[in-house]
Amino acid sequence: MRYLIFLVTFLVLCHSTMGDDLVQQTCKKASDADKNLNYNFCVSALEASPKSKGADLAGLAGIALDLTTAKATSIKSTISKLLNDPKVDKPALQDCEELYSGATDDLQAATNAFKSSDYGTALTHLSATLNAPDTCETGFQERKAVSPLSKDDGDFAQLNIISLAFINQLRG
Structure with missing residues (x-):
């Protein structure tokens, strides 16, 4: 009986650390390919999602895309309040x-x-959002004003780069 409990515990632990290993490996590969991608941010953002445990590369890409979308929605809400x-x-x-x-x-x-596995189109639409945070920040700089969105813009940029990198990895 103890052997069975040990075996089950071992398998559960291996399964959960395998998901973390894939997050770390995928973030490492992505940050090696793109120096603008912050490895530590990538790992912490993805590991914060319970869905990342046991996720494959497509699952991690989906999580990254969901996080990017959630951040953009959050920024829009913040802007509405700041207005x-x-x-x-x-x-x-x-x-x-x-x-x-x-x-x-x-x-x-x-x-x-x-979701339709049309990664080329997904990358095209994601790429269209890349300039939003920089352009937003530039607008404040040009007006010699302090941006209340700097951290959010930076986080959005990182999440966007992560999403691009992961979907790119899916394309091979």
């Missing part, structure tokens, strides 16, 4: 709102293409 703040540069914020509205549309199209 009521008199201390924030409204024209720059409105530009960001427009950028992230377009990004969420492209992310939805990327998700639909990904």
Whole structure:
């Protein structure tokens, strides 16, 4: 009986660490291929999702895409709240709102293409969202205003790069 308990425990532990190993391996491969991708951010973002345990590469790519979409949606919500703040540069914020509205549309199209295993189209739509965070930040800089979205923009950029890298790995 003890042997059976040990065996079951061993198999459960191996299964859960295998998922973590794939996250780490995939993030390592992606960060080696793209120096803009932060390995530690990649690992922590994916390992924070319970779905990453035991996920294959397609599962990890889907998780990354979901995280990217959730971040864009969160940024849009933050922008909506900040538009009521008199201390924030409204024209720059409105530009960001427009950028992230377009990004969420492209992310939805990327998700639909990904679910259909049309990775080329998914990559095209994802690529269309790459400039949103930089363009948003540039708008504040040009107006000599402090961006309240800097961290969110940086996180969105990282998640986007991760999604691109993982879907690219699926293409082979």
